[in-house]
Amino acid sequence: MNQYGKHNTGKGDTWMGLRHQRTSDALGTAAAGGLTGFDVVSRKGKELTLADGSTCTEFVSCSYLGLESHPALILAAREALERIGIHLSASRGAMSPVYLRQLEQLLSEIYDGASVTVFTSTSNAHLGVLPLLGSGVMEGYPVRDKGVMWLVDRTAHASMQVLRGVLEQFGPVCRVDTADIDAVEEVLRGCDQQGVTPVLLIDGVGSMSGLLPVARLSERLRTHGGYLYVDDAHGISITGRHGAGYAFENLGHRLPANTLIAGSLSKAFGGAGGFIVLRPGYDARQLQALANPLVFGHSIAVPMLAANVAAAQIHLSSDIHTLQQRLWRNVRRLDESVAQPMMNADLCAPIRGALFASERQGVTAAQGLRTAGLVMFPVFYPIVESGKAMLRCAVSAAHTPAQIDTLALQLNQHLNAQAV
Structure with a gap:
């Protein structure tokens, strides 16, 4: 107990200290491998041009109706x-x-x-x-x-x-x-x-x-x-x-x-x-x-x-209803195309998550998606259970049906691979 009548707290006893102890370097590994933390040079719809000259379709932005453009x-x-x-x-x-x-x-x-x-x-x-x-x-x-x-x-x-x-x-x-x-x-x-x-x-x-x-x-x-x-x-x-x-x-x-x-x-x-x-x-x-x-x-x-x-x-115009309909068509299309239920499947939410049993499997899946020109956000502890990984997907009204179908195909391949 210190002079103010409070117990001394070690660095590891605080919520931030505990998070530091339990957090792995998986996110750092993903960033170092070019799987997240991208520098965006330009954008057309959901297609990004990155600082390294490559292009990709992103499923990361939370602008679910595409209104930012x-x-x-x-x-x-x-x-x-x-x-x-x-x-x-x-x-x-x-x-x-x-x-x-x-x-x-x-x-x-x-x-x-x-x-x-x-x-x-x-x-x-x-x-x-x-x-x-x-x-x-x-x-x-x-x-x-x-x-x-x-x-x-x-x-x-x-x-x-x-x-x-x-x-x-x-x-x-x-x-x-x-x-x-x-x-x-x-x-x-x-x-x-x-x-x-x-x-x-x-x-x-x-x-x-x-x-x-x-x-x-x-x-x-x-x-x-x-x-x-x-x-x-x-x-x-x-x-x-x-x-x-x-x-x-x-x-x-x-x-x-x-x-x-x-x-x-x-x-x-x-x-x-x-x-x-x-x-x-x-x-x-x-x-x-x-x-x-x-x-x-x-x-x-x-x-x-x-x-x-x-x-x-x-x-306040009728346009908002049209955009909402487009978003939910895309969400339903993804739900119907991915064989294994994702986080939030069938819910009125634009966020989906593909769960992987280990951080390694999650990083491997993110690498495969990146090679295919797709970007989802890989998340680890404390967002998901320690040792596991999730690829978080934000669906938008701005995504095309072809982009949704390509993502579903890639997710099915990687989710099936971890089940083997």
């Missing part, structure tokens, strides 16, 4: 660059590009009149909103006198998991498994007995997992006087009316008073940044005055803000 977004970014420049080097309270207010108004339309505030990233939305919610002073989001208890789902994104030290300033943190609803219910009853407000943090569409029952969990939290906080970064745009996303669609396109949704503008939306969806009527000036990333950080770069506005306008 849409002519309307490119034109909007170019015009904004000429009008204002690259960025306004000031916090939002001092000044901001006109596109920021336009974007928030359009996002409010997408979310049926809810209050929407834009951040530079989804991670910064978490960092700005969760301390305010946990403090009990967030307008319209009261907590019990004894404070909050944070319930962090085991599959919640790392951008929330890593905030444990921040969250513990406002209440204890408990890791839960929402797949075991009875265990979650027991924890919620414990919160009732202790007189604390439960706040459950989850992903909507997991980056490496399936879909969570957002509406069901929201109702569970409501009956216990708690809040549901959903990171739906991977669910935004790919489904739902106006591309509002998986979580909002699962809620019946209505935001319950006890539910908050954090979203991304950097994935299927086509632009850059993040946002928070709060109950209709919430006075966003409170966030602008108290959320650290808004008070002390800059706004999104001007060309990207203008591109976000153009993307939001597409979301």
Whole structure:
């Protein structure tokens, strides 16, 4: 115990120390072998030209609708660059590009009149909103006198998991498994007995997992006087009316008073940044005055803000439905063509994963794909179980049927090879 009354902690006892001990050099090996970490020189659709002069079809980008190359977004970014420049080097309270207010108004339309505030990233939305919610002073989001208890789902994104030290300033943190609803219910009853407000943090569409029952969990939290906080970064745009996303669609396109949704503008939306969806009527000036990333950080770069506005306008048009249909046709085509079920197979999620029994087999498969002119992202511990490997595949509306078929053929060969 040190002079501050705390136990000394060895380097290996921290979460980062433990990760360091358990992480192999497989990812480094993959990068050294030219299987990831590419420098991209140019792009046409899903075809990349790399710094070494080679070309490949990528299944890595999380821009699931292909909007990042849409002519309307490119034109909007170019015009904004000429009008204002690259960025306004000031916090939002001092000044901001006109596109920021336009974007928030359009996002409010997408979310049926809810209050929407834009951040530079989804991670910064978490960092700005969760301390305010946990403090009990967030307008319209009261907590019990004894404070909050944070319930962090085991599959919640790392951008929330890593905030444990921040969250513990406002209440204890408990890791839960929402797949075991009875265990979650027991924890919620414990919160009732202790007189604390439960706040459950989850992903909507997991980056490496399936879909969570957002509406069901929201109702569970409501009956216990708690809040549901959903990171739906991977669910935004790919489904739902106006591309509002998986979580909002699962809620019946209505935001319950006890539910908050954090979203991304950097994935299927086509632009850059993040946002928070709060109950209709919430006075966003409170966030602008108290959320650290808004008070002390800059706004999104001007060309990207203008591109976000153009993307939001597409979301409010019929074009978004056409793009969503194209995405899900490609996802179904891949599911039907790969002989062995992949991670998320048959789910309304654009991410698939081919699991390999060892890191060596995963690296070998990635090498085979690269030789065939295909790139998937190889992942290892801590993303998957120690010693195993997964090739992570992001499907897009921009992929052609021929590209999907080529990937399926290659995956079948490598998945069958490990079964021999």
